[in-house]
Amino acid sequence: MQNYDAIIIGAGHNGLVTAALLAKAGKKVLVLERRPEIGGIATTQEIHPGFNVSTCAHLAGSFSPEISSELELKKYGLELLPVDPAFFVPDPGKNSLVLPQDPTKIAQELGRHSRKDRDHFNSFRSLSRNLAAFLRTLYDLPLPDHGGEAGLNAAKLIQLGWKFHRLGEKEMYECLRIFPMSIADWLNEWFETQSLKAALAASGILGTFYGPRAQGTSYVFLHHQLGESNGALRPLSLVRGGVGKLANAIAACAKRFGAEIRTTAEVDQVITKNSTATGVALRNGDEFVAPYVISNADVKRTLLKLVAPTYLDPHFLLQVRNIRARGTMAKVNLALDTLPKFTCAPVHAAAANLCGVIHIGPTLDYLEHASDDTKYGRFSKKPFLEITIPSLVDASLAPAGKHVMSIWMQFAPYHLKNGSWDKEREALGDCVVDTIEEYAPGFKTSILHRQVLTPLDLERDFGLTEGHLYHGELALDQIFFMRPLPGWARYHTPIKNLFLCGSGTHPGGGITGLPGYFAAKEILKHRRNRN
Numbered sequence: 153m154q155n156y157d158a159i160i161i162g163a164g165h166n167g168l169v170t171a172a173l174l175a176k177a178g179k180k181v182l183v184l185e186r187r188p189e190i191g192g193i194a195t196t197q198e199i200h201p202g203f204n205v206s207t208c209a210h211l212a213g214s215f216s217p218e219i220s221s222e223l224e225l226k227k228y229g230l231e232l233l234p235v236d237p238a239f240f241v242p243d244p245g246k247n248s249l250v251l252p253q254d255p256t257k258i259a260q261e262l263g264r265h266s267r268k269d270r271d272h273f274n275s276f277r278s279l280s281r282n283l284a285a286f287l288r289t290l291y292d293l294p295l296p297d298h299g300g301e302a303g304l305n306a307a308k309l310i311q312l313g314w315k316f317h318r319l320g321e322k323e324m325y326e327c328l329r330i331f332p333m334s335i336a337d338w339l340n341e342w343f344e345t346q347s348l349k350a351a352l353a354a355s356g357i358l359g360t361f362y363g364p365r366a367q368g369t370s371y372v373f374l375h376h377q378l379g380e381s382n383g384a385l386r387p388l389s390l391v392r393g394g395v396g397k398l399a400n401a402i403a404a405c406a407k408r409f410g411a412e413i414r415t416t417a418e419v420d421q422v423i424t425k426n427s428t429a430t431g432v433a434l435r436n437g438d439e440f441v442a443p444y445v446i447s448n449a450d451v452k453r454t455l456l457k458l459v460a461p462t463y464l465d466p467h468f469l470l471q472v473r474n475i476r477a478r479g480t481m482a483k484v485n486l487a488l489d490t491l492p493k494f495t496c497a498p499v500h501a502a503a504a505n506l507c508g509v510i511h512i513g514p515t516l517d518y519l520e521h522a523s524d525d526t527k528y529g530r531f532s533k534k535p536f537l538e539i540t541i542p543s544l545v546d547a548s549l550a551p552a553g554k555h556v557m558s559i560w561m562q563f564a565p566y567h568l569k570n571g572s573w574d575k576e577r578e579a580l581g582d583c584v585v586d587t588i589e590e591y592a593p594g595f596k597t598s599i600l601h602r603q604v605l606t607p608l609d610l611e612r613d614f615g616l617t618e619g620h621l622y623h624g625e626l627a628l629d630q631i632f633f634m635r636p637l638p639g640w641a642r643y644h645t646p647i648k649n650l651f652l653c654g655s656g657t658h659p660g661g662g663i664t665g666l667p668g669y670f671a672a673k674e675i676l677k678h679r680r681n682r683n
Contacts, residue, residue: 164192622661
């Protein structure tokens with residue numbers, strides 16, 4: 153039996169960030185990963201000979217620049233590739249919209265559609281950038297927690313109050329008003345071009361069960377501005393070599409400081425004695441001992457499957473079961489013989505306009521109707537699609553002249569009213585391809601290979617309960633001090649020395665690395681206080 157200072161369950165990007173920070177602080181760290189490769193949803197896979205695609209997450213622009221700097225990830229091979237334009241919203245009616253990264257070029261493009269939108273865009277961008285920056289400050293605030301040694305830090309509260317005051321009177325009111333709003337209501341106050349509103353609204357509904365008219369989706373929009381955002385178009389960057397290179401860079405940093413990472417090592421149980429976590433047991437019978445056990449698995453999987461229920465209060469267990477983590481996303485990855493040819497004005501038809509996100513979902517009504525299907529247990533036949541063609545930016549991902557396409561499809565509920573995902577998988581793939589075909593006739597003939605991941609596949613292959621990428625919905629009652637549960641926002645659990653560090657913890661999902669970062673800081677603080 154081997155002893156460590158900390159054992160981390162799961163080598164997803166958050167678990168790796170926690171491992172790297174603990175190892176950098178001089179701790180002996182072991183990371184145990186169930187799958188043959190590290191990265192969790194941040195992995196790259198060859199889906200067809202010579203065609204490499206980011207299997208799940210395909211963008212990494214929201215990854216914390218502070219973490220990247222602290223861990224010096226560039227030294228370990230991380231290279232982020234910004235994309236321009238940010239969004240292309242095709243329209244078979246030849247009124248497509250392209251949103252470049254350059255604010256001046258955005259104004260020129262919006263002027264073709266609406267003088268009002270052109271004149272308002274920079275003001276909206278400034279407001280959302282300021283609110284997102286304040287949200288990031290909120291995320292830094294230590295939250296009250298049953299397991300922590302203290303409540304809110306007075307100095308931090310004063311600092312927070314000062315930053316809130318510096319927003320100015322108007323933006324202070326706007327902050328309080330906008331966070332609980334629907335993204336549709338907020339955007340309708342500013343803009344009139346449907347394709348612009350739909351492209352922006354996508355950031356408010358990504359990974360959620362809801363359409364753009366649901367309350368709190370403005371908060372989700374601002375959450376997705378984390379990273380190097382320009383304030384309105386969420387940060388969009390690809391990783392050279394695929395998003396798996398991000399996980400590889402973090403892992404290389406962790407190993408540099410002595411962390412050990414084992415793959416094909418499935419944790420079966422957190423060993424608990426006297427209500428204290430003391431180690432883990434693997435499915436193959438191996439056991440490892442450490443004074444700290446940190447789980448990067450989702451909250452439900454950790455507390456309902458890896459821990460004996462006798463160690464947890466029945467009411468607490470009920471709260472865990474009631475965490476809403478209803479997966480609604482499916483992933484389709486394609487190897488393409490040639491680029492799609494979208495039906496649109498010639499000025500927008502160039503391949504250069506396909507380098508960022510291709511947004512299929514032309515209006516707020518379209519997005520709302522797509523979300524309606526989830527309420528009735530069926531996948532949308534007119535889905536919202538977020539598409540990238542990363543090989544346009546990184547030619548190493550596909551053979552010369554060929555391309556890979558990465559597609560997030562929403563809405564596809566984990567719980568189907570009729571049938572099963574094993575039977576509906578190919579129907580979903582056909583639906584996605586048919587939808588793109590409507591905008592780019594002849595697209596089907598360019599497909600060399602197709603990979604379809606349903607919410608059930610995301611659960612089985614990546615260990616995501618109900619296929620939810622964020623381990624729990626980003627909703628008003630599941631954020632801040634209520635994430636993952638009220639009073640447990642600082643990564644502790646009722647079992648002493650068992651911590652959480654995944655996306656189900658504060659501040660939530662996305663490829664930010666922040667849950668893993670904050671968890672590591674809390675664990676190091678806890679260890680110092682014990683000593």
